[in-house]
Amino acid sequence: MTAVLKPTLARCLWVAPAFAALAILITVAARSIFGMTPVLQESTLLTVAYIAGGIGFIVGIGGFDYWFTWMKGGELDPNDHSQHGARSWGDYFKFNTDHKVIGIQYIVFTFIMFLVGGMFAEVFRSELARPGQQVLTDQQYSGLISQHGVIMIFVFMVPVFAGIGNYVIPLMIGAADMAFPRLNALSFWLLPVAAFTLLSSFMFGSFDGGWTGYPTLSEQSGYGMTLYQLGIQLAGASSIATAVNFLVTIITMRAPGMTLFRMPLLVWANLATSALVVAATPFIAGAQFMAMFDREMGTHFFTVAGGGDTLVYQHIFWFYSHPAVYIMILPGFGIISEVIATHARKPVFGYRAVAFSSAGIAILGFAVWAHHMFASGMEPWLRVPIMLSTLLIAIPTGIKIFSWLGTMWGGVLRMTTANLFAIGFIFTFVIGGLSGVMLAVVPFDVSITNSYFIVAHFHYVLFGGSIMTIYAGFYHWFPKVTGRMYNEVVGRWHFWITFVAMNITFFPMHYQGLVGMPRRVADYAPEFAWSNMVISLAAFVLGASTLIFVYNMIHSARHGKKAGANPWGGLTLEWLLSSPPPIFNFPATPRVIGGPYRYGEEGAKHAIVPEVEPATVETTV
Amino acid sequence: MKTIKVLPLALLGTAVGIVISLVLIFTRTLPVQASAEANDIDNLYIFFLGFSGIIFGIVVLFLLVAVYRFRARPNDEREGDNVHGITWLEVVWTVIPFVIVVLCAIGGLIVLRSGDVEAQARTKGQQIHVLGYQFGWKYAYLNQDIDLKDQPTLVLPVNEPVIFELESNDVIHSFWVPAWRMQMNATPGQVNETSTTPTKIGTFEIVCAYLCGVGHTNMNSALPGSIIPKVQVVSKSDFDAWVTKQKAEAAKAAESSSAQTTTGSAG
Numbered sequence: 001m002t003a004v005l006k007p008t009l010a011r012c013l014w015v016a017p018a019f020a021a022l023a024i025l026i027t028v029a030a031r032s033i034f035g036m037t038p039v040l041q042e043s044t045l046l047t048v049a050y051i052a053g054g055i056g057f058i059v060g061i062g063g064f065d066y067w068f069t070w071m072k073g074g075e076l077d078p079n080d081h082s083q084h085g086a087r088s089w090g091d092y093f094k095f096n097t098d099h100k101v102i103g104i105q106y107i108v109f110t111f112i113m114f115l116v117g118g119m120f121a122e123v124f125r126s127e128l129a130r131p132g133q134q135v136l137t138d139q140q141y142s143g144l145i146s147q148h149g150v151i152m153i154f155v156f157m158v159p160v161f162a163g164i165g166n167y168v169i170p171l172m173i174g175a176a177d178m179a180f181p182r183l184n185a186l187s188f189w190l191l192p193v194a195a196f197t198l199l200s201s202f203m204f205g206s207f208d209g210g211w212t213g214y215p216t217l218s219e220q221s222g223y224g225m226t227l228y229q230l231g232i233q234l235a236g237a238s239s240i241a242t243a244v245n246f247l248v249t250i251i252t253m254r255a256p257g258m259t260l261f262r263m264p265l266l267v268w269a270n271l272a273t274s275a276l277v278v279a280a281t282p283f284i285a286g287a288q289f290m291a292m293f294d295r296e297m298g299t300h301f302f303t304v305a306g307g308g309d310t311l312v313y314q315h316i317f318w319f320y321s322h323p324a325v326y327i328m329i330l331p332g333f334g335i336i337s338e339v340i341a342t343h344a345r346k347p348v349f350g351y352r353a354v355a356f357s358s359a360g361i362a363i364l365g366f367a368v369w370a371h372h373m374f375a376s377g378m379e380p381w382l383r384v385p386i387m388l389s390t391l392l393i394a395i396p397t398g399i400k401i402f403s404w405l406g407t408m409w410g411g412v413l414r415m416t417t418a419n420l421f422a423i424g425f426i427f428t429f430v431i432g433g434l435s436g437v438m439l440a441v442v443p444f445d446v447s448i449t450n451s452y453f454i455v456a457h458f459h460y461v462l463f464g465g466s467i468m469t470i471y472a473g474f475y476h477w478f479p480k481v482t483g484r485m486y487n488e489v490v491g492r493w494h495f496w497i498t499f500v501a502m503n504i505t506f507f508p509m510h511y512q513g514l515v516g517m518p519r520r521v522a523d524y525a526p527e528f529a530w531s532n533m534v535i536s537l538a539a540f541v542l543g544a545s546t547l548i549f550v551y552n553m554i555h556s557a558r559h560g561k562k563a564g565a566n567p568w569g570g571l572t573l574e575w576l577l578s579s580p581p582p583i584f585n586f587p588a589t590p591r592v593i594g595g596p597y598r599y600g601e602e603g604a605k606h607a608i609v610p611e612v613e614p615a616t617v618e619t620t621v
Numbered sequence: 622m623k624t625i626k627v628l629p630l631a632l633l634g635t636a637v638g639i640v641i642s643l644v645l646i647f648t649r650t651l652p653v654q655a656s657a658e659a660n661d662i663d664n665l666y667i668f669f670l671g672f673s674g675i676i677f678g679i680v681v682l683f684l685l686v687a688v689y690r691f692r693a694r695p696n697d698e699r700e701g702d703n704v705h706g707i708t709w710l711e712v713v714w715t716v717i718p719f720v721i722v723v724l725c726a727i728g729g730l731i732v733l734r735s736g737d738v739e740a741q742a743r744t745k746g747q748q749i750h751v752l753g754y755q756f757g758w759k760y761a762y763l764n765q766d767i768d769l770k771d772q773p774t775l776v777l778p779v780n781e782p783v784i785f786e787l788e789s790n791d792v793i794h795s796f797w798v799p800a801w802r803m804q805m806n807a808t809p810g811q812v813n814e815t816s817t818t819p820t821k822i823g824t825f826e827i828v829c830a831y832l833c834g835v836g837h838t839n840m841n842s843a844l845p846g847s848i849i850p851k852v853q854v855v856s857k858s859d860f861d862a863w864v865t866k867q868k869a870e871a872a873k874a875a876e877s878s879s880a881q882t883t884t885g886s887a888g
Binding site (some may be wrong): 131133137138139141142208209210214216217220304308309310311344345346347348349350351352353375376377380383384387388391392394395398399401402403405406408409410411412413414415423426427430431434435437438440441442443444446447448449450451511514515516518519520521522523524525526527595597598599600601 | 627649650651652658661662665666669673676677680681683684687688691692693697699700701702703704705706707710711714715718719721722725726728729730732733736737787791792793795797799802803804805806808809810811813826828829830831832833834835836837838839841843844845
């Protein structure tokens with residue numbers, strides 16, 4: 001009985017509906033007092049129920065318990081760590097302030113969302129396998145492609161990097177935790193609310209305007225579109241809170257001796273990414289608020305009939321959503337630097353250039369948004385500056401690619417699965433980068449924009465780029481997180497099947513687009529029949545390859561060989577701790593005495609972790 | 622330790638890259654070139670394939686050689702070289718991409734500029750108002766006083782400039798004719814202008830490229846059974862004949878409709 005009163009998922013089950021019911025009650029009362037008809041306006045009631053229910057869920061899980069206790073003057077023990085760290089598997093389903101627990105919560109939750117988003121892709125690929133429409137109606141098809149995009153971007157790709165960063169960054173900089181542990185937990189628990197909001201839109205016909213949700217089509221859509229707008233706001237709030245946390249943690253909580261230029265490159269990458277998130281994400285949240293107000297409150301930001309402007313939405317949307325591309329790849333670049341240096345046993349080639357190129361990409365990333373709009377009818381003068389800035393961004397990206405090659409050159413490459421994914425990433429990302437350079441050039445872009453060439457390009461960047469880095473990171477830190485080794489043979493199968501199927505899936509799409517197949521269509525001209533069949537078959541194999549990964553992770557976490565503290569011989573701080581690390585990370589504050597990648601240097605160390613805190617330092621409460 | 626000379630390998634990579642480029646260039650599949658701009662844009666694409674193949678060849682060759690040459694043997698406990706960077710090399714691989722993107726920018730600007738100059742020169746020629754709607758296109762020939770209704774066929778004279786004024790009365794559509802390498806959104810609330818000069822006689826696909834609702838898939842003349850007619854480019858004399866016919870039909874229709882209203886009011 002007490003389980004429903006303590007901060008658990010069980011408490012959410014009644015608090016969230018109670019909040020939703022209360023909100024509906026207040027709204028109905030207000031509407032009837034003011035004589036608004038109909039009193040039971042469905043979309044209004046649903047919206048307040050979703051917002052209040054979401055807050056109720058956070059209250060239920062215990063997101064505000066600490067503050068409530070403080071507000072009512074209750075006893076607060078600064079040394080109460082009962083909500084910190086996982087002592088049993090049940091703790092992963094609770095509000096927990098340990099960055100390692102939150103990291104795992106993020107990774108597991110977002111990966112489940114990846115499987116869900118992938119399933120959507122498999123369903124619409126089965127529609128596309130043959131000409132004509134056999135499986136889905138147009139409405140269902142549009143709903144699935146929109147969900148696929150939104151789930152993949154907002155509840156998988158952006159937050160999974162937050163998860164990896166959450167687990168690794170405090171360890172890497174020698175901190176006990178993140179700067180704001182409760183905010184950190186809150187950021188995570190916003191995600192299930194966002195995912196529920198987005199996925200439950202299927203009950204209302206889903207949203208069907210693509211992941212971009214442009215007005216005025218979004219004004220015509222059913223209630224699902226409001227849930228899309230709400231869901232993105234929630235995911236955005238989670239993302240901003242995490243980024244603030246990363247920024248403060250990285251800037252203020254580095255161990256003594258860790259100067260900026262002794263930071264591992266993953267930390268650099270996340271510093272740049274977090275700055276991007278904090279500056280850019282409010283734009284998409286703002287755009288979605290305005291679009292939602294248009295739908296639900298009768299404002300006219302983007303409604304043409306009311307004097308609004310649809311082009312403005314596109315500008316604001318892409319002012320976030322282009323930087324979002326870098327939010328989804330920069331942390332991956334950081335992972336690749338760690339993985340290649342460690343598994344090649346060689347310092348990162350051109351550390352400073354790699355670090356600064358992250359910063360360069362983050363800054364330039366703000367000046368390129370309108371390259372998504374060359375055919376939108378925007379101001380024509382904007383085309384040239386945006387084309388030039390977009391081309392320029394290829395330079396810092398190229399520096400990274402060549403630096404990784406330089407890192408491998410003259411190393412001793414241990415061909416682990418983590419390293420295979422890093423190497424495969426370079427191969428596929430170069431293709432995505434090159435088609436990106438092509439698309440920067442206005443006349444070429446205008447001739448094929450909104451076609452399958454675009455679909456090919458961004459899947460090479462996001463699958464061939466981001467997801468390859470995510471897998472590399474998963475394999476690289478798996479022994480640290482679980483204390484056990486994954487199965488290399490199964491891992492290698494996973495890599496090769498994913499790599500081959502990925503290329504067969506996405507490469508032919510370039511040709512389809514060039515010849516004239518538009519994106520977001522449920523049917524196509526007969527000339528695309530065989531290429532679509534090949535793509536669909538490869539997509540099914542690609543989907544199946546994910547199951548190999550899931551099997552490897554679950555089986556190895558339970559039965560894998562014991563890993564020991566440092567199976568890869570890494571020098572960065574996380575490898576100086578046991579696997580999995582102790583609940584409070586370091587027994588005493590580590591001291592950083594050199595760069596993070598001193599491979600090949602006899603007896604070199606990046607940092608020293610004292611066994612116990614020096615006796616002179618008395619901890620006072 | 623046997624070293625591998627980097628420069629010869631870079632040259633080999635370039636050679637491999639050139640082969641890849643040539644394969645890509647000679648197997649390229651593009652729609653027929655049916656407008657004045659198409660050739661320029663396709664040349665741009667060939668240039669892209671050229672440098673992309675070379676960069677890809679170099680990167681992949683170095684990647685494969687590195688994997689082959691520097692891979693660890695079983696129980697290999699050696700460490701890699703303690704090299705943190707070579708400044709001149711880093712400068713080289715910053716400068717080379719810079720040169721390439723400058724070339725892309727120059728190529729892009731030339732094609733963009735010549736397209737814009739051509740577009741500005743198109744003061745004469747056919748002026749077509751295109752109205753996108755759910756789900757189809759309506760055309761009005763502004764300087765011919767022809768207004769086509771009900772899924773009309775866009776008929777244009779060859780080698781004569783066309784200026785499109787695109788509008789939409791519901792959601793965003795995108796007017797894409799792949800054979801002309803031309804696309805422009807039809808956006809509600811504003812008029813978007815684009816232009817071209819068709820250079821080939823024939824019928825060409827019109828594709829709606831922006832998701833516009835449940836009928837979007839079928840708003841593509843390439844689909845079997847689509848209600849969207851393909852664009853027809855005809856000779857000048859055929860076009861004149863067509864214009865005369867349209868005007869005659871329009872006059873007839875106006876006459877009969879006014880006759881109908883007369884009988885209607887009389888009845």
